[in-house]
Amino acid sequence: MTDPNRLQPPWTYVFDGPASRRGHQMNRLFMSLREVTAREEFTGDEAAYCARFGLSADQTRAVLGRDWQAMLDLGGSIFYVYKLALLDGRSMQYLGGVFTGTSETEFKAAMAAGGRTDV
Known part of the structure; x- marks a missing residue:
């Protein structure tokens, strides 16, 4: 998926207002993972946890598939996405x-x- 808000060269990424709005629900989910009980709920049923936060179908696919680049393209902040990576031991x-x-x-x-x- 190509994000029209990305700058050139292609390895440059900007997390700005539009990206923040696109990824708001997903970033809320990631930030919730700071709490032990949230991590337990998430690992118990990741799809249900995504639904609980109102993620779009594309965001849910990215999270469940650990498509890190898609998470950024869909409005994820690297600082928030990293919370999921930590949960995976990354x-x-x-x-x-x-x-x-x-x-x-x-x-x-x-x-x-x-x-x-x-x-």
């Missing part, structure tokens, strides 16, 4: 790898070497 470096087309190890190595040089 690191921010893992997400960095997903968003840059590299492995977590490659992404970590690039950061340790001073950052990406391919952009």
